[in-house]
Amino acid sequence: MRFRGHTALTDVSTSIPADTITGLLGRNGAGKTTLMQLLTGHRVPTTGQVRVLGGDPFENDAVLSRMCFLKEGQRYPEYFRVCDALAAAATLYPAWDGDLADQLVADFELPRKRQIKKLSRGMNSAVGIVLGLASRAPVTLFDEPYLGLDAVARHLFYDRLLADYAEHPRTIVLSTHLIEEISDLLEHVLLIDHGRVLLDTDAESLRASGLTVSGPAPLVAGFAAGQHLLHTESMAGRSRAVVRATTATARQDATDLGLTVEPTSVQQLVVAMSLATTHGPSSPDAARLALQGVPR
Numbered sequence: 001m002r003f004r005g006h007t008a009l010t011d012v013s014t015s016i017p018a019d020t021i022t023g024l025l026g027r028n029g030a031g032k033t034t035l036m037q038l039l040t041g042h043r044v045p046t047t048g049q050v051r052v053l054g055g056d057p058f059e060n061d062a063v064l065s066r067m068c069f070l071k072e073g074q075r076y077p078e079y080f081r082v083c084d085a086l087a088a089a090a091t092l093y094p095a096w097d098g099d100l101a102d103q104l105v106a107d108f109e110l111p112r113k114r115q116i117k118k119l120s121r122g123m124n125s126a127v128g129i130v131l132g133l134a135s136r137a138p139v140t141l142f143d144e145p146y147l148g149l150d151a152v153a154r155h156l157f158y159d160r161l162l163a164d165y166a167e168h169p170r171t172i173v174l175s176t177h178l179i180e181e182i183s184d185l186l187e188h189v190l191l192i193d194h195g196r197v198l199l200d201t202d203a204e205s206l207r208a209s210g211l212t213v214s215g216p217a218p219l220v221a222g223f224a225a226g227q228h229l230l231h232t233e234s235m236a237g238r239s240r241a242v243v244r245a246t247t248a249t250a251r252q253d254a255t256d257l258g259l260t261v262e263p264t265s266v267q268q269l270v271v272a273m274s275l276a277t278t279h280g281p282s283s284p285d286a287a288r289l290a291l292q293g294v295p296r
Ligand SMILES: Nc1ncnc2c1ncn2[C@@H]1O[C@H](COP(=O)(O)OP(=O)(O)OP(=O)(O)O)[C@@H](O)[C@H]1O
Pocket: 003, 004, 006, 007, 008, 026, 027, 028, 029, 030, 031, 032, 033, 034, 035
């Protein structure tokens, strides 16, 4: 996808697995919104193809009627009250569940009769979340759905999303910067960096593959040489390295070498990977940020 002189996405060759919750991650300007716009037929790729539910989504009612896309800062007609948005959504989405919508409106304490333009920022986001979940669309995309949403409301969203998804599995794509909060929800992770796919994997193996090892520098270097090294820092003959394990026995191998092994969160891996592509695995920024939160 090119915009005049700027290439927003390139060589993005991926499939989003059906009936999973996929996290679309990446730094500001990485290309997440652009990818969602392509998936939902809001843009046409400059080159390449997009297929959703078996068809090209662009101006394709058969596909678009089975999709719901909630954008960051979603806009509604000027005069719309919360109840008007709910009524419109009920006619728009074939699988709309009015009972679920009512329950969510109560959960988020949304005033039905108030105009949406008069809602607070967080309440506005909550309206989008209600529409996205109650649409029960086979493919639902949330682009940073929580602008202004407080921590309680965000956790309410995660809770209701998981509960409803368990009963009605569907394909959900969620772009977010709050990786730590949602990492347990995710089944698949697509990390975009500077318009390219940096990581496209199931979340379970990603969670299992993150390791931070420390010990004598030569031993750490020897171990890391056989892994995907994301970051390393050394001081006084000792090193710590953040790696993505490339073998099933990596954790045991590191322990057998006498190295200290600590778990590494999805967020730490994503930060380390994103920074390593820009600055290399030994940059001070990658060091500081990748190791944030790792106990010493
Ligand atoms: N209409 C446009 N014209 C020119 N450039 C654009 C246009 N839309 C997006 N871009 C550029 O494409 C790149 C990707 O933007 P995009 O909005 O997809 O990023 P993002 O990953 O969603 O970022 P963020 O996390 O900050 O929302 C950015 O460099 C952006 O400036």
